[in-house]
Amino acid sequence: MAHPSTAPPAVETSGLVKVFGKTRAVDGLDLRVPAGTVYGLLGPNGAGKTTAVRMLATLTRPDGGEAQIFGHDVVRDADQVRSRVSLTGQYASVDDDLTGTENLVLLARLLGYRTPAARERAAELLDAFGLTEARSRLVKKYSGGMRRRIDIAASILNTPDLLFLDEPTTGLDPRSRNQVWDIVRGVVQHGTTVLLTTQYLDEADRLASRIAVIDTGKVIAEGTPAELKSSIGAGTVHLRLRDPHQRAEAGALLTSIMGAEAQSDSDPHALTVRVGAAGNDAAADKASRALADLARAGITVDNFSLGQPSLDEVFLALTDKTKEASPA
Amino acid sequence: MSTATTPPEDDTAADYTPVPDRVGALLNRRDAPNRPSALAASLAFCWRALLKIKHVPEQMIDVTVFPIIITLMFTFLFGGALAGSTREYVQFLLPGIMVISVLMITMYTGMGINTDVEKGIFDRFRTLPIWRPAALVGALLGDVLRYVLAATVIVLLGLVLGYRPSGGATGMIAAMVLVIVFAFAFSWIWIMFGLLLRSEKSVMAVSMPVLFPLTFLSNVFVDPSTMPGWLQAFVKVNPITHLVTATRQLAAGTWDTGELAWVLVSCAVLIVVFGTISIRLYNRK
Numbered sequence: 110m111a112h113p114s115t116a117p118p119a120v121e122t123s124g125l126v127k128v129f130g131k132t133r134a135v136d137g138l139d140l141r142v143p144a145g146t147v148y149g150l151l152g153p154n155g156a157g158k159t160t161a162v163r164m165l166a167t168l169t170r171p172d173g174g175e176a177q178i179f180g181h182d183v184v185r186d187a188d189q190v191r192s193r194v195s196l197t198g199q200y201a202s203v204d205d206d207l208t209g210t211e212n213l214v215l216l217a218r219l220l221g222y223r224t225p226a227a228r229e230r231a232a233e234l235l236d237a238f239g240l241t242e243a244r245s246r247l248v249k250k251y252s253g254g255m256r257r258r259i260d261i262a263a264s265i266l267n268t269p270d271l272l273f274l275d276e277p278t279t280g281l282d283p284r285s286r287n288q289v290w291d292i293v294r295g296v297v298q299h300g301t302t303v304l305l306t307t308q309y310l311d312e313a314d315r316l317a318s319r320i321a322v323i324d325t326g327k328v329i330a331e332g333t334p335a336e337l338k339s340s341i342g343a344g345t346v347h348l349r350l351r352d353p354h355q356r357a358e359a360g361a362l363l364t365s366i367m368g369a370e371a372q373s374d375s376d377p378h379a380l381t382v383r384v385g386a387a388g389n390d391a392a393a394d395k396a397s398r399a400l401a402d403l404a405r406a407g408i409t410v411d412n413f414s415l416g417q418p419s420l421d422e423v424f425l426a427l428t429d430k431t432k433e434a435s436p437a
Numbered sequence: 438m439s440t441a442t443t444p445p446e447d448d449t450a451a452d453y454t455p456v457p458d459r460v461g462a463l464l465n466r467r468d469a470p471n472r473p474s475a476l477a478a479s480l481a482f483c484w485r486a487l488l489k490i491k492h493v494p495e496q497m498i499d500v501t502v503f504p505i506i507i508t509l510m511f512t513f514l515f516g517g518a519l520a521g522s523t524r525e526y527v528q529f530l531l532p533g534i535m536v537i538s539v540l541m542i543t544m545y546t547g548m549g550i551n552t553d554v555e556k557g558i559f560d561r562f563r564t565l566p567i568w569r570p571a572a573l574v575g576a577l578l579g580d581v582l583r584y585v586l587a588a589t590v591i592v593l594l595g596l597v598l599g600y601r602p603s604g605g606a607t608g609m610i611a612a613m614v615l616v617i618v619f620a621f622a623f624s625w626i627w628i629m630f631g632l633l634l635r636s637e638k639s640v641m642a643v644s645m646p647v648l649f650p651l652t653f654l655s656n657v658f659v660d661p662s663t664m665p666g667w668l669q670a671f672v673k674v675n676p677i678t679h680l681v682t683a684t685r686q687l688a689a690g691t692w693d694t695g696e697l698a699w700v701l702v703s704c705a706v707l708i709v710v711f712g713t714i715s716i717r718l719y720n721r722k
């Protein structure tokens with residue numbers, strides 16, 4: 110078989126397009142996902158994440174461009190692609206009216222397991238996903254987190270080489286979210302490539318070794334999480350003042366210390382400073398100095414946080430950049 | 438059930454901590470079996486349909502109560518007027534009413550398919566490397582069980598009302614098999630609509646203008662010779678007429694190659710035309 114260095118990437122697309130009426134849901138998408146990694150597809154609502162993933166999983170035909178999964182074309186070699194990938198869709202695609210066990214046994218049978226082996230495989234999966242107690246309950250009675258897990262369990266039943274997870278944690282509570290993250294780590298540890306879509310930079314940051322930020326069907330930035338974050342600044346300082354009348358004074362002080370413009374939010378108590386590309390340590394250092402100076406000036410700060418840029422911020426920064434860059 | 442300290446919405450699972458190694462180990466197994474045959478895949482889907490009947494047995498009410506109602510209704514409504522007595526009329530009506538009832542409930546197949554599409558369950562099936570029509574064929578095989586049930590209910594009710602087929606048990610069973618084979622083929626129309634239309638309700642809405650003319654403008658209730666000429670022309674080419682005639686003959690212990698051929702050719706045409714369109718739609722979704 111092919112030498113690792115010559116092995117095709119898990120996903121390679123060039124100029125992939127999907128049009129729905131007048132909407133260009135995916136509009137010239139170029140992606141390259143190296144095998145054996147977690148790759149994050151980060152984008153806001155309507156960016157085209159689901160549409161892109163559905164084309165890669167052979168569920169929707171592209172209207173233009175090409176996509177290969179491990180070197181197999183998603184249209185011409187759809188069956189080969191299907192035997193190597195699995196998709197956990199954005200909306201659960203397990204059968205509500207069947208029990209957990211029945212869902213998994215059905216899939217195992219569809220993959221060619223005979224009934225006793227299918228039962229064994231289902232039991233193994235339920236156990237590893239913490240669903241043994243709920244195995245005989247109808248899936249419609251499962252909680253959101255449990256549904257997600259049975260859905261992912263169903264997706265890895267066929268030991269895929271590439272797993273698509275479309276917004277696996279949207280709508281989950283923090284505990285369930287952590288469970289899903291651990292599952293993803295387990296999946297990739299054993300060599301399966303994971304292509305994960307998400308709206309949360311934080312999630313992509315924790316799991317993915319590379320991220321593509323997409324908007325209106327195109328990749329607008331690509332790189333490691335560190336590269337992406339440093340390209341738009343280390344983070345954001347949020348302040349909440351006790352007295353809104355002191356906001357102008359506090360803003361001026363902050364701007365001079367942090368070396369970045371303090372922005373006034375719609376909330377009259379709040380101030381936000383986006384910290385420059387200098388890195389988090391410098392940012393934390395400057396922020397603590399700024400706090401001390403504010404106190405000295407008699408300005409009471411009720412709340413302070415130094416956070417990673419949110420997707421909104423990454424996104425705004427990136428779209429600003431593409432706008433600036435495009436006339437050149 | 439679990440202890441009182443666990444939050445209500447995630448009861449059995451709250452204290453679950455995934456062990457990445459164990460999850461990964463599930464992926465390490467490379468003893469994956471060969472892909473299933475077309476038959477094995479269809480039977481797996483059929484099993485799914487049967488499980489749904491097991492979990493939601495109420496869905497069988499439609500397929501039993503509806504046939505009972507129309508059998509009783511038409512027997513007593515028309516029996517006196519058309520044949521002098523209900524007992525006499527039921528001899529004529531029963532095979533036809535069995536055809537109508539079973540064909541009417543074939544519509545539920547389309548509604549079921551539509552629900553699966555809308556819920557996104559087919560998405561997972563469509564990423565499996567299996568024989569593509571299996572999901573549709575399997576669902577239909579499950580529905581055939583409902584058709585068998587409906588046909589049986591009607592025959593039993595007919596026996597109670599005094600129906601005595603001269604073909605005996607063999608003739609009656611042959612007649613039922615013919616109706617069910619035709620219903621299988623006819624269901625592909627609904628599968629197509631189920632895949633084509635946006636909601637269950639739209640499937641229901643198109644079913645009436647299709648089913649009513651086809652079933653009522655036939656020889657089920659009266660002899661077509663009493664009808665105006667233009668109507669006779671339609672009744673004569675209506676495949677349901679031929680199905681009803683063939684069913685009556687089988688139940689009476691006779692059969693006519695011409696009528697049977699008509700029915701079987703109609704079945705083949707229905708499957709080829711609507712089956713092909715359905716599979717196309719399924720692949721394109």
Ligand SMILES: Nc1ncnc2c1ncn2[C@@H]1O[C@H](COP(=O)(O)OP(=O)(O)OP(=O)(O)O)[C@@H](O)[C@H]1O
Nearest residue numbers: 129132134152153154155156157158159160161199
């Ligand atoms: N079947 C469809 N018919 C018409 N328009 C569609 C269809 N599917 C998606 N779209 C449109 O294509 C665009 C991209 O949608 P898509 O679902 O891929 O976005 P997404 O990034 O997954 O968003 P979200 O985060 O909300 O899931 C949207 O404008 C959406 O309205």
Ligand SMILES: [Mg+2]
Nearest residue numbers: 158159160199
């Ligand atoms: Mg989506």
